[in-house]
Amino acid sequence: MGMMVFACCLLGCSIAEEDSEASSVVGSWKNSHEAEIEAMTPEDKRFYESLSESKKDEIRETRRVVYNFREDGSFEKKHGEKIDKGKWKLSADKKQLVITYDDGQVDELIVKKLLSSEMRVGKEFGLHKDDIILEPN
Numbered sequence: 001m002g003m004m005v006f007a008c009c010l011l012g013c014s015i016a017e018e019d020s021e022a023s024s025v026v027g028s029w030k031n032s033h034e035a036e037i038e039a040m041t042p043e044d045k046r047f048y049e050s051l052s053e054s055k056k057d058e059i060r061e062t063r064r065v066v067y068n069f070r071e072d073g074s075f076e077k078k079h080g081e082k083i084d085k086g087k088w089k090l091s092a093d094k095k096q097l098v099i100t101y102d103d104g105q106v107d108e109l110i111v112k113k114l115l116s117s118e119m120r121v122g123k124e125f126g127l128h129k130d131d132i133i134l135e136p137n
Helices: 002-011 033-038 042-050 053-062
Strands: 027-031 065-069 074-079 082-090 096-101 106-114 119-122 132-136
Touching: 033 132
Parallel strands: none
Antiparallel strands: 027 065, 027 132, 065 074, 074 082, 082 096, 096 106, 106 119, 119 132
16 A cells, blocks of 8 residues: 555655546646547547557557656657657646747647546637547556
């Protein structure tokens, strides 16, 4: 039990129910492929399910992205061999996440869900298929 508590502290998570509200985005997050499939329209889901396993694996590989948000406001986004770096800021009401990349690009994202088990952000209000759905890494 003590080892599990220590591991949770190292990962920046709190000991709480799995779907408790998260106090911050700090930590390591990865794309949730399963949640993205669940969010698909029925038509898109049927198309995806009709694909071969090798094509599904290829899609999963292209969607494999890991975000590391640090307490000091810096972050890294790893996509394959590519690593983007920059700064992040979560609004006080936890409804907007602004990511500023080192190359000057700025993403202003609406925080639609921020739980200890899932983070969902997007550029438009409401649920959209272009939303980014993340889970703890």
